[in-house]
Amino acid sequence: MTPTTQPIYPQKIVFSEADRAEIIQRIDFSLSTGQVALGQNVQEFEANFAQFVGTKHAIAVNSGGAAIAIAMHLLNVKDQEVLVPTNTFVATASEVLLAGGCVRLVDTDPKTFSVSLNALKAAVTLQTVGVNIVHIGGIITPEIEAIRDWCQAQGLWLFEDAAHAHGSSFNGKSAGKFGCMAAYSFYATKVMTSGEGGMLVTDDDDLAAKAKGLRDYGKPQPWVSYYTQLGSNWRMSEFCAAVGVVQLKRLPKFIEWREKIANFYTQNLQNSPQITLVLPPEKSSWYKYIVLLPPGVNREQIKAKMKEKGVSLPGGVYETPLHQQPIFQELSDQFPLANDVCQRHICLPIYFSLTEEQAAYIVECLHLVLSEIM
Numbered sequence: 001m002t003p004t005t006q007p008i009y010p011q012k013i014v015f016s017e018a019d020r021a022e023i024i025q026r027i028d029f030s031l032s033t034g035q036v037a038l039g040q041n042v043q044e045f046e047a048n049f050a051q052f053v054g055t056k057h058a059i060a061v062n063s064g065g066a067a068i069a070i071a072m073h074l075l076n077v078k079d080q081e082v083l084v085p086t087n088t089f090v091a092t093a094s095e096v097l098l099a100g101g102c103v104r105l106v107d108t109d110p111k112t113f114s115v116s117l118n119a120l121k122a123a124v125t126l127q128t129v130g131v132n133i134v135h136i137g138g139i140i141t142p143e144i145e146a147i148r149d150w151c152q153a154q155g156l157w158l159f160e161d162a163a164h165a166h167g168s169s170f171n172g173k174s175a176g177k178f179g180c181m182a183a184y185s186f187y188a189t190k191v192m193t194s195g196e197g198g199m200l201v202t203d204d205d206d207l208a209a210k211a212k213g214l215r216d217y218g219k220p221q222p223w224v225s226y227y228t229q230l231g232s233n234w235r236m237s238e239f240c241a242a243v244g245v246v247q248l249k250r251l252p253k254f255i256e257w258r259e260k261i262a263n264f265y266t267q268n269l270q271n272s273p274q275i276t277l278v279l280p281p282e283k284s285s286w287y288k289y290i291v292l293l294p295p296g297v298n299r300e301q302i303k304a305k306m307k308e309k310g311v312s313l314p315g316g317v318y319e320t321p322l323h324q325q326p327i328f329q330e331l332s333d334q335f336p337l338a339n340d341v342c343q344r345h346i347c348l349p350i351y352f353s354l355t356e357e358q359a360a361y362i363v364e365c366l367h368l369v370l371s372e373i374m
Contacts, residue, residue, distance in 0.1 A: 008362065010314035011189050014254075014352045019246050026242035038222050041241035046199070048248055049184075052167075053176045055201040057208035060241060061215050064163045064185025064198035065091035066234040068132075069098065070214045071159055071181045071200060073231075074207055077101030081127040085115045086321040086338045088134045092161050093322055096132070104128065105323055105331050108338040112141040113278060113290065113317060113345075117150060130157040135165035135175050137288030137317050137347075138191070142281040144170055148178050159183075163198075164287040164317070166191045167255045171282070176201045186244055189314075191258070191285045192251045194244035197236050254352045258286035261350050261359050265289055268363045274370045278345070288317050289348045291366075292341065297373060299346060305369045311362055314347045 015023070030036050042060050050058035061067050068091055072082075078100030084093045086105040093103045106123045109116040113136035120131060131151055133144070141147070151158040160182035162168070165175035176182035181202040186194035200211050210229065213220050218231035236244075262284075269291070270277060278290035293299060303313050321338040322328050348362055 006310075008311045008349055008354070008358050010312045010349055012351050012353050013188060013193055019250065022246050023242050026245065027239050030238040030242065036238050037235055038216070039238045041238045041245055042236055045194075045236075045241040045244045045248065048245065049199050050201065052248060052251070053174045053182075053201050055176060055182075056203045056205070057201065057211075059200045059202075059208060059211045059215065060236040060244075061198045061200060061234045062236050062240070063196060063234075064161075064183050064187065065095060066215070067183035067185075067198040067200040068092065068095040068159075068161065069232075070211050070234060071183060072096050072099035072101060073214060074181070074210055075130060075157055075159065077129065080129040081125060083115075083120060083123055083128055083131045084322070085132070085134050085136075086323045086335050087113055087136065087318055087342060088132075088161065088322065089163065089318065090322065090325065090327075092132050092134055093328065102127070103328075103331065105328075105335065107335040108321070108341055109141065110292070110337055110341050111278070112139050113137060113341065114139065114141040115147075116141070117143045117146050120147065120150070124154065124156075128154075128156060130159060132159050132161055133179070134161040134163075135168055137278070137290055138164045138166075138168045138285035139278070139280040140165065140168050140170040140175055140178075140282065140284075142170065144178050163187075163190070165285050166287075167251060167283070167285045168280070169283045177203075180204060181207060186240075186247075191254055191287050192244070192247040194236070194240040194247065197240045197244055255285055257352050258350050259284075261354055261356070262286045262289050264356065264359050265348060265350075265363065268360075269366070272367065272370070274374055286350055288314070289350045290317065291346050291348060293344045293346065294374070295340075295344060297344060299344060301373060302346060302369055305372065306365055309365045309369075311349070311365050314349060316342070316345055316347055318342060 158179035162175040163185035184199040186197035214231035215234035218227040218229035276292040
């Protein structure tokens with residue numbers, strides 16, 4: 001095996017020369033016109049993203065967490081119980097708590113790293129009002145429609161944390177179209193980025209109008225000086241929106257290339273007896289390419305040996321489930337499936353500027369490292 005001459009990064013953002021030029025042009029327009037907040041770039045980003053997802057409304061905010069926060073306020077979770085996967089990013093649960101709600105954690109489905117319908121049925125109580133479901137790594141669980149139908153039958157709302165799922169779909173329906181609302185993130189590590197930023201999407205006219213007010217301290221319109229809701233400063237800047245507009249144009253190409261790399265990984269790893277691949281049932285954003293290691297294998301040793309060969313592996317999804325986080329210590333810790341998969345998975349580098357040659361080198365390194373350890 002020939003060592004790589006260039007380090008392979010866990011992830012990398014790509015801005016072409018043409019993209020940089022358009023972003024600069026858009027930012028210059030904002031500076032020259034004085035539209036630095038809730039102006040043309042934000043409005044264009046919202047319209048284009050709503051069209052991309054297929055929802056009536058998209059409300060731009062300053063983070064994916066802000067989108068969740070607004071949704072939890074609109075869903076009135078104060079003193080109510082919400083089912084949340086224990087295998088997720090902290091904001092999926094913390095925004096429930098910050099809105100005054102109660103979190104009941106749910107164990108993990110090893111096939112999707114999300115939650116199963118049976119796990120939700122086992123967790124639901126008379127106090128439960130809704131479900132926060134997360135499309136981990138861009139994978140939409142094949143049970144999503146059954147989960148939606150069960151929620152409706154139980155009188156529960158379904159909210160989608162789609163922070164990983166830009167472009168993911170199931171049965172022809174985009175992530176963000178299964179629940180009453182959905183949150184997207186445009187943080188620097190995501191499939192597309194605005195630097196910082198998020199988007200709340202919905203088909204509900206009333207929820208959309210209230211969300212626009214909440215992001216601006218509760219004003220019903222940006223130009224008025226009275227407040228009808230208790231909101232906060234969750235606005236997206238024109239500068240972030242300028243980046244987002246340009247990145248959204250490139251998103252189909254980003255996903256197409258990620259899928260090509262993912263297919264290469266699958267073709268060259270699926271027959272390996274030591275590992276199990278966590279693959280989407282249908283179209284994925286391929287935010288992460290997840291590999292389950294055999295029980296008892298030291299993940300940190302594998303990551304260290306890969307790094308010695310010039311391959312830095314990205315973070316897992318997630319290496320520490322919520323019930324093991326210090327701020328959630330008071331919540332139940334009986335989640336054997338999450339405990340298992342969270343401690344024995346890795347993710348492989350997958351991004352737009354990763355070459356096929358680099359992907360081949362990563363596969364070669366992984367086979368070699370596994371043979372050394374097993």
